[in-house]
Every structure is written in C-alpha cells, then in structure tokens.
Amino acid sequence: MGNGVQDSGNPLGELPRRYWHMSQKYDRPQRTDDFGIDLTADVHRWENWIVKLTFEKQGNVKHGNGFYVNVPNATNDVVLTAAHNLVDGPQHYCSNIKIIHDRYKEKKNTEEEEEKEGEDIEVTPDMLRVCTRYFDEPNEDNAIYDYGAILLKRDRLKRIRGFGFHIMLGLVPPRGLDVKSPGDDDKDVMHDKAVNVSGYRPEDSPPQELPKRSEGRCVRAGDSQLQYNAQTVQGMSGGPVWVGYRGKETVVAIHNYGAAKDGEGNQGTRLNLKVWRTIFDWVGVGWYGKSLHYRGSKTYSMHLYLPPNLPPTSSLNRNEDEGRVRVGKPGQIDSLFDIFPVAMVPGCKEKDAYYGFILKSADAKRSGPTAKNTSPTWARWDPSKNKVTPTKHFDARCEVNIPQVIIQPGKPFEIQARDGKDFKQVKMSMELLDKEDLELLGDDPTSYEDTSEISFVPVKKNKAPTSASASEVPQ
Known part of the structure; x- marks a missing residue:
C-alpha cells in the first residue's frame, strides 16, 4: 500500500x-x-x-x-x-x-x-x-x-x-x-x-x-x-x-x-x-417531467419532440427516429424529460457540469423520476448532423452543458453540445412550415405541426441568451 x-x-x-x-x-x-x-x-x-x-x-x-x-x-x-x-x-x-x-x-x-x-x-x-x-x-x-x-x-x-x-x-x-x-x-x-x-x-x-x-x-x-x-x-x-x-x-x-x-x-x-x-x-x-420549449416565436409554442418507445432493433438512422420541432398553439406536449448531472470534475463549479436528458415513457407521470430499474432512453445531441435522437447507448453526445439554468434559475438557457473542441448551442426554427397550416393550429389547442428544423450554432461568448436562442424548462 x-x-x-x-x-x-x-x-x-x-x-x-x-x-x-x-x-x-x-x-x-x-x-x-x-x-x-x-x-x-x-x-x-x-x-x-x-x-x-x-x-x-x-x-x-x-x-x-x-x-x-x-x-x-x-x-x-x-x-x-x-x-x-x-x-x-x-x-x-x-x-x-x-x-x-x-x-x-x-x-x-x-x-x-x-x-x-x-x-x-x-x-x-x-x-x-x-x-x-x-x-x-x-x-x-x-x-x-x-x-x-x-x-x-x-x-x-x-x-x-x-x-x-x-x-x-x-x-x-x-x-x-x-x-x-x-x-x-x-x-x-x-x-x-x-x-x-x-x-x-x-x-x-x-x-x-x-x-x-x-x-x-x-x-x-x-x-x-x-x-x-x-x-x-x-x-x-x-x-x-x-x-x-x-x-x-x-x-x-x-x-x-x-x-x-x-x-x-x-x-x-x-x-x-x-x-x-x-x-x-x-x-x-435534478428536474423531473420537464418539456423543453424554444423561445423563438411570440405566436406559437415550439418544443422538442422525441419519438417514444424506441424499438431495440432501430438503426437510429431512419428519419422517423429523429427529434422534431413540434409547433402548436400551444399544441400537444408528448416529450417529457428527467434532467440530472452526468459528469463533474473536481474543483469545478455548477456552470461547468454536464447533464443528461432521459426521455420519460409515454405512460409515465409528469412529475417524479423515471423508474431507476428501467433501461433509459437518452437524448443524443449531434451537432455534426444537426440532429437530436433517442438512444439506449449513452455516450459523450448525451452530455450537454446548461450553464444559465444554474446561474439564473427560471430564466431561458442555452443547451450547449460539444462539437470537437468547440461548443455549439441548440437552435430550433419553423420557417419551413406552411403559413396556412399554421393558421389552422389556432382552431384546436391540441393540434400541432412537426418540422425537422433543429440545428446547432456557435455559442456566443459573453452574451446572455436571448428569446431567439434559448430553451427553458417550464415549471
């Protein structure tokens, strides 16, 4: 010894x-x-x-x-x-x-x-x-x-x-x-x-x-x-x-x-x-049963949707397995997440921690943690492909940094994913959706339109997140 x-x-x-x-x-x-x-x-x-x-x-x-x-x-x-x-x-x-x-x-x-x-x-x-x-x-x-x-x-x-x-x-x-x-x-x-x-x-x-x-x-x-x-x-x-x-x-x-x-x-x-x-x-x-909303529109609600109940044989390459921007007024919220730390190094403070997002099952309660004995489905953030996908295999792409949620709780925050030696933040858009289809969303508060407009953009250093580049975890 x-x-x-x-x-x-x-x-x-x-x-x-x-x-x-x-x-x-x-x-x-x-x-x-x-x-x-x-x-x-x-x-x-x-x-x-x-x-x-x-x-x-x-x-x-x-x-x-x-x-x-x-x-x-x-x-x-x-x-x-x-x-x-x-x-x-x-x-x-x-x-x-x-x-x-x-x-x-x-x-x-x-x-x-x-x-x-x-x-x-x-x-x-x-x-x-x-x-x-x-x-x-x-x-x-x-x-x-x-x-x-x-x-x-x-x-x-x-x-x-x-x-x-x-x-x-x-x-x-x-x-x-x-x-x-x-x-x-x-x-x-x-x-x-x-x-x-x-x-x-x-x-x-x-x-x-x-x-x-x-x-x-x-x-x-x-x-x-x-x-x-x-x-x-x-x-x-x-x-x-x-x-x-x-x-x-x-x-x-x-x-x-x-x-x-x-x-x-x-x-x-x-x-x-x-x-x-x-x-x-x-x-x-940690936070449990939270949906991720993107503050990019004053008229419509935009939140991250991941397909639930990922089949074990999925190749994770088909388009139907990719995350979507779900747009509604306010629309139907189907994707809830448990969010907690997955990595921390000695000496570092809260803003430097990495977090993981576990997708809750469709029949899970809104609040309270996902059953600890189940095999979790993680959100995987991939800046190189501009994709967010569900996965059963945790790797470094499941780790993200969310500094503002710690520094300014309750305020909008960026989700930052590593892209090589740099970080990029998640961005969502709805520019490809047809205006007439969007107008119909006001007739039914549970109706929605999905779009694949998820992207990752460079992090703007020394600049607070804005309503056009931040996500939030609603209470």
Missing part, C-alpha cells in the same frame, strides 16, 4: 467505440487520454477529499472513511461512505458518529479572529442518508446496497468540491440490443482498468498522518459491484475507489468489503446510474 504518484503508463487498453469521446474519429488512432491523470495537477490533492470517521457500533468504537464528491447544484456538501459505517441494526443508526479533524471545518472564537481549520464534526441523524434496502436489512447479503451519505451544511461560496464523477463509468454494456457501432464489443468500460483505493487505516490519526492509497486493477465489473486486487485493510471501508478519467480524479465505487473468497478481489458498491440518481434525490438535484 503506497501513497505515491499514479503510474504514468497508459492504463486505457482498448475501449469499445461506444465509450470513445465524440471528437474521436473511427479512421484515426484511438485516443488514449480518456483514462489517466493530468500530470499538471497536484498529484496529492485527493488527500484533501478523504475524511476519517469514528463511530460506536453495539458499544464498540469503530473506524471508517468517507470522501467528498462534487455534486453540482447541491445545497449541502456531500460525503459518501459505506452504509455499515452509519448503521448498526435494522433502521437504527450508529451512535457518536464523528468526522475526525475535518480540515474544512471552520470556527471563529471572535469576530476578529481568523478562521481556524481542523475541527471534529459531530454527525447527527438528520445529516445521514442510507440506501433504504440496506437500512432495513443491514447485512453482507445486501452488500451492493451498502452505501450512504453525510450531508454537511456549508456556505455555497465555500463548497468542498471533492472527487469528480462520470455516469459513463457506471454503465454496463446494454443487453439485448441490436444497435452497435463498428468494432463494438461487450466489455465493461471498467474491465481490467487500473484503480486506486484510498483511506485512513485505523491507526492513522489526521492531520499527523495522511490517507493511504493502494493501486490495483478491476478484476470484475458487475452491474452493482466492482472487485479489484488493490490492497486494503479492515477499517478502510467507505473510502473511494477511483480512477483517472479525462485527466481528473473520478470516483467509481465505495469500498465496503474485503474479498469474499481467496483469489477474488476486494469489493465496492459501484456508483452506477441507479446509485447516482438515489444520491441526487437525497440532495434535491
């Missing part, structure tokens, strides 16, 4: 093409910078994001770990940990839970005295969140549900932005689908990847000692659990399992158990889509 610098060798291997960055071209050598750490960053900064926990479990003092994760738009700082560090029986929390010498705890003895760092934090039950399945039945049979969080109140300007995350690293290859890119295979993106497991050992006392890091490889990647051969010791539960991804420290699992059998790897709850959506529910992040 060491505390050294990550191996600078290339741990990428051969990624299935569905995981390639959208700027990668099939006829060019595969990019190797998706996995690995940017060597210009402070190689020890991850040490600042790990906390040591102590707690009493059935009368005995125990040790564990937690770690800060950068959840955008949360009103709390989020410390993830293993649920068994927080629970000692069915629906019963451990007692005397503490974060030991949290370097971000601030204290002022007088108004004039400078802020001091490094105080213990007493953790009370109202600060805790635990996966319901584990809270009801806390045992190793529910190891994949062994995760929880400590929510800390802190001024937004002093948010602790810990490890980054990326939904793509928690997605398993879709099963039973016929859609495949050239050269695709069924390997999990985490298969045989280099991983780090970090945390304090029971004998480590912060701040005198720093958290340790052990390196290994992911030996098994399951839907809800990762196994890895990185060395761990008892008392490191709750520490992060993390990789370098797109140059940044990115968490992929919560370490919670040693190897079940000789020859098997240590175990961690995988931070998959379902787990992240649970965490977002805990901190109130």
